[in-house]
Amino acid sequence: MKGALVFWPPTASARAAEVDHVVIAFTVVLLCLTVPIFLFMTYCAWKYRAGRAADRSHPQARNLKIELSWMLIPFGLALIFFVWAARIYDDELHPPPNALQIDAIGRQWMWKFQHPGGQAEINDLHVPMNEPVRINLISQDVVHALYIPALRIQMDAIPGRATFLWFDADRAGKYRLYCSEFCGTDHSRMAGTLYVMEPKDYEAWLAAQGSVAGLAEQGRELFSRFGCSGCHERGSTVRAPSLAGLYGSPVPLEDGRIVTADVSYIMDKILYPDQNKIAGYKQKMPSFDGKISDSDLLRIVAFIRSIGTT
Amino acid sequence: MPDGVGIELAEQFSSARQQKETGELGMWVFLLTELMLFSTLFVSALILRMLHPGAVTAAALHLKMWIGGLNTAVLITSSFFMSLAIELSRAGRTSPMRLCMVVTAGLGVLFLCLKGYEYYRDYAEHMTPFFAWRPYGLLGDPASRLFVDLYYVITSLHAVHLTIGIGLVMTMQHLARAPGFLSRHANRIAITGLYWHFIDLIWIIVYPTLYVLNR
Amino acid sequence: MSGRSVLSMLLKPALVWIALMALLGAISAIGALVPRGHWWVAELACAGAMVAIVVLFSMEMWRHAPIVRLFSVLGFFWVAILFGLTMVDYATRSIAPQ
């Protein structure tokens, strides 16, 4: 990370290496398609320049076969790269279910990361290596984007919606992370460092952060403080769906759709309970929009997630 | 074309037919831009409906559907008179044509009055979320405010276009007083008519989009 | 043509008026009497028919030059692009894998 002159970014995951491979292969193919044009044009400009004797007989004005072939062959070649790059994208959108989940909040102008054990850090992010890590992104104000060049990934953090990115870093080290979506005055200072560590170092780092009660533990407390338990606990008088085992399971909706109860679904349900009504239940829950802070919301979702997986 | 109906040639054209086609095509292309303008609002309304079906339905029930329906009928009738005016202009009959255009514009004014009454009723029901001093009446999901706001944006934009239309129709019928107007500018009536019918068309889309489909 | 009677001039606008009012009645009746449910398809069909009538007859698309007709169709096609591609996103968002 010294001021040395570099021409290629560091590579810290298998996916990043694959992106490099696509880029290099695509560059080679495109050069093969375009360099001949330049050479040909330079040659023509020299050979057929005005005042020079040259054979200019039978110039062509059209040729359907040539036209079609230089229309379709490059397109066909390019499609290979479309598929290759789309597969990488597909991989980016499908994290393994066992990934380590870290929550990230973007706000003007800092990143806040929260580990499953409750450890929080600002602008720096410590992750274990050789383990899939999923970063759940939300924004408290404007649109931000978490961008880690060494991993060749970025994803917007959007207010009011949950997004995520995931990676499996395979090389320990310090890498830069940025906000890549313009977010106001100090946009360029909304940057930090990603520390990819040996798993045992990561454990040690977590421990050194002090034993904070886990997010889910804090969420359990909030669950009763906000009065959720009054209706959603077993044995309550109000008929509300039980939340045990909810996370990750399919939920049938009133309008016939079936959705998966994921992080964004649960968040939406807490903030705007009137939408996505659940089949077989009367909608009685009040909206918590504006009544609950984003970090509390994350904690409650973490709690619901924890009782969903047991 | 009958005697006394025709087109005075502007200097950049070489034939009356060319000038007539140019005017009509120009108006159509302009109307395309208007169509895209309103479609942007319709697509916003549709997205809103997809994101918050419950809240939109709840809010839409508070719209005064009978006024909306009545207004649609008023505009359809005004279009009828506009069509008649165009037919009369082609026959070179200036005075009945002017009468039809006055009736057309009058129905447009009636539409605006009904719309104003509807806004007044909305105001009385506390359905004006953008007025800071007046508490919003439809409680529940915040998205209902959004729908009501969008209702005002769409209907007011339509009202602005209608007002322009009324001005255009009245100006045309006023100009048509001049002797021999139809023998010089017959195509202007038809082009004005195109605009008027288009405003009607937009309302025909607005009415189901806001009032009926969301119920 | 100058000899055309007012009655013959009335014919087309009147037919259009009757058709539009009938469709308006239908759409309003469906909206007022059967709220919710899947009647929106019928409502949309009525609205589409009304739009078609206005474009074809009131706006006299049938008597314009072919190029004008092409443009009116083009406009609606572009509206379809705007709706279609935006909706591809919104319609598939909820079932997108997390």
Add this chain to the structure above:
Amino acid sequence: MSELVLRDAPPPVATIGRPETYLNDGQTIRSWLFTTDHKRIGVLYLISITFFFIIGAIAAGLIRLALVVPDGSILTNDIYNKLFTLHGVIMVWFFLVPSIPNVLGNFLLPIMIGAKDVAFPRLNLLSWYIFMGAAVFELFVLIAGGVDTGWTFYTPLSTIYSNSWVIPAVLGVIVVGFSSILTGVNFITTVHTMRAPGMTWFRMPLFVWSMYATSLILVLATPVLTMAMVLLFYERAFGIGVFDPGAGGDPVMFQHLFWFYSHPVVYVMVLPGMGVMSELVTAFAYKRVFGYTFIAYSSMAIAAIGFFVWGHHMFFNGISEYSGMSFSLLSFAVAVPSAIKVYNWAATIHKGEIRLATPMLYAMGWIALFVVGGITGLFLASLGIDAHVHDTYFVVAHFHYIMVGATVLAFLGGIHYWWPKITGKMYPEFWGRVSALFMFVGFNMTFAPQFVLGYLGMPRRYHTYPPQFQFLNILSSAGATVLAAAYLFPLAYLLWSIRYGRDAPPNPWDARGLEWTIPSPPPPHNFEEVPVVDFEPYDYPNRIPEA
């Protein structure tokens, strides 16, 4: 040469006294400000957009100056953000969009199809007044108050969080849209109904085809931007909440509506450039264009497919996976018609009679820059690669290759080519070639390092950056200095030539096309009598022109 004269006799050039031209047909300020002559309106646009280009270029110069140091100590963050917003807004809406269409299009389109004027001359003048009103207002807003949202005005930054003059800036953008719409309506109707007898669709010069495609985009896309901006205005002024997630709205919806306009508008900038290229390449290769119909249809295809691809600006803002995949595939498709044109121009040069005059140098440079800009666009359209280079300097370099490399070079090439027609004077050829060369070198020096910067991971719109990027940034800023000098050259010698240049003959390039059959500068009504077209476009005999 003799062939053309036989087919349609050019009107006699008056040699006694001063011939009546559009330039000396009334010389008061009033006769210019109230003119409905499309040629004069074109010149009015030329003067105004040159002014706005200079303003935008000064902003760019200041940005490059600030980026010489990594710690952002030259300009404050706030001023930096306001500068790049000013640069973007002025360059996009007040230079690039009106550049070729409103200057060269206005001047040439009616002449090329053999018309006396555009279909609606008064609307044409109104369009200029709207443009000037909006532009002066916008410039005042951007300089006096400043806006710090970027030209994209993304919500909710623009609606809730920015403390700058967003509302008046948005109003200026709304108003200038009407100018675009009026121009678009005018050109479409002109092409449809004002063509001279015998000027069939497939006898139209390719420049006219590209102007027609451009106008279609302007007419169909601009209203959507207008409405998106009106909603943004309401949102900021009254808090209606359409884009506010707190009120149940969706900030991504603004991006959909914004890019529905702003992607096609990239083709508004580049299609006219392609049209100019077809004219330059054929004239200076002195040969019939290769594959006329393919080039003509590819203009229309670009205009149409350009509307299907806006989502490639939004791959990583939470649009659905299906949406991302379809937008990516469609973006690959739009490369096909662009590739056709490049291959066809290359084939046109083959067995031609090539004269490397200034316009041809611009044309050759244009093709090189456009190809680089185009193929880097394919990288951005590839989903997995875009995950890395999205919103970095790679994007900045890519769209500058397209918008500056392709549009500005085509504009300058066109200005040189038609300068004798517009002013009746020849520009100094030597200085033209020198500046074309400087432009090419300066441009590549400025923007090529930015591809590397982007791949290394430098995000765009960054006021400070990690020190290891400094070398490439200094290189880029040095290139910008060369580029600035290259812009000043033509400004100086073209102005010089108006007074001191040699008088231009009607057809100095020995080129084909109706505009070369009339005197330079053209008479007020273009043609003495309506021309009858009975020849194919670009009917070059393909032999050495006799001097």
